[in-house]
Amino acid sequence: MATIKDIATLANVSSSTVSRVLNNDPTLTVLDTTRDRILKISKELGYTALKIRKTEKQRVKRAAHQKIGIFMSCTDEEIVDGIDDPYFASIRRAIENECMLRGLFLTRFMRVSDIQQASLNNELDGLIVLSGMDLLQLNKIKNQVEHIVFVNYSLNENDFDSIVVDFKNAACEAVNHLVKLGYKKIGFLGGEERESMTGKKQVIKGVRQETFENSLKEQGLFRNEYVFLGEYSMKQGYELMKTALQLHDLPEAFFVASDSMAMGAIRAICEENLRIPEDIAIVSLNDVEFAKFASPPLTSVKIYTEQMGKLGVQLLLDRFEGRDIPIKAIVPTRLIIRESCGWKQRVKRSTL
Structure with a gap:
């Protein structure tokens, strides 16, 4: 660790000045x-x-006494079935690691079901919510x-x-990349979004789907029959792709709204003895750890889940310190x- 004397020597001043x-x-x-x-x-x-180091130590010491929880909008049945989306799992691990590094204890x-039973009884000082919460729960x-x-x-x-x-922006990057590569027939596999601001859940068009449609409409490439919606899961990605492959006029490429769905879609394509990307190209979203180990490796729009988890803990610590102005951070x-x-095949073809 650098000392005041080290800085003084390099700055050519006295240690007291530093x-x-x-x-x-x-x-x-x-x-x-x-x-x-x-x-x-x-x-x-x-x-x-030294003054800053002491302040930070005092802050961490005070925060260590706070009781923190994590909420995920999954049911008991989903936990039993082993559903653990790698995207949210990555954020959760980042939260847990950051708490451990800062000497904080995640208590719950x-x-x-915990919220439905209203079983908190004021036992938490802070809560980090992943994957959404409706107004009734809030x-x-x-x-x-x-x-x-x-x-x-x-x-x-x-x-x-x-x-x-x-x-x-993520969806724009994915769609525009496929268009730039020369694909004209582009499909979409995504999950249905649900809005619950009114307390009544209703299916709405999500940002990923809306951006996909608008981007292709601007270029005269959108085809409604190429849009397939279900849930954000590997199983649904597989089933939706199976349905898509029944089309007489198949898309040349797909933008798939999550890596988990993409993995299911890849399996469905391979079962039909089609090749990726020669017969059907895939661009996905999230870039979770397994994306680069897929066969073939997934082109994916990276979301910085580790930073999201760390920032969630930091914002909670700031609240403990007295900040009362809400912050919305866009990653x-x-x-x-x-x-x-x-891309390799397309670039090679264009140079011939």
């Missing part, structure tokens, strides 16, 4: 160039002032939990912190190009 600059001593008179040089060197060396993992717990952070979802953002993904995405989209 100490007073780093601790913002208001009585110190020093040239701006000298102050900037000291700050720059300390940053490059990764030095943290909650499911829908109304049951908002008076029992002081701080709630939504991850991958936003509900009542005027009151609660939230971390959401820029799914519109960017990035297209990761691999073999399943057929």
Whole structure:
């Protein structure tokens, strides 16, 4: 670890000057160039002032006494059946790891039944919500939990912190990539979205589907018969692709709304003795760990789940520290190009 003496040597000043600059001593008179040089060197060396280190330790110590829970909108039946979506599992692991690193203790993992039974009894100081929560569920717990952070979802953002993904940009990247590769017949496999702001669940058109449709309509390529909707699961991806493969005029490529669905879709394609990407290209979304190990490796739009989990914990800690203004963070995405989209074949063909 760098010391004040190390910084003083490199900055060509005394150790006391370095100490007073780093601790913002208001009585110190020093040239701006000298102050900037000291700050720059300390940053490059990764030095943290003692005062800041003490404050951070005190903060972590106070937070360690807080009781934190994680809520996922899955039923007891889904837990028994072993449903553990890798996308949400990745976020959850990041939350757990960040809590462990910060000395925090996750006291409870909650499911829908816990809220239905209203069994919290004011036992939690903070709650991190994954995969959504409807208004009825929120109304049951908002008076029992002081701080709630939504991850991958936003509900009542005027009151609660939230971390959401820029799914519109993600879907645009996926669709535009297929169009740029020259595909004209592009299909969509996705999950039905449900809106519950009114307390009554109703199926709505999700951002991924809407962006897919709008992007292709702008280019005169949209075909309604190429849209297939179900649930965000590997099983549904398989079944939807089986249905799609019955079409007389097959799509050349598919944008699949999650990696889990894509894995099911790939199996269905292979069972029909079709090749990926030669017969059907695939671009997916999430870029979970197994995407690069698929056969062929999945082209997928990466969502930074680890950062989402870490940020969820950070926002909760900020609330414990007294912040009362809600924050909505939008996480960017990035297209990761691999073999399943057929870019190698397309590029080679265009150069011949």
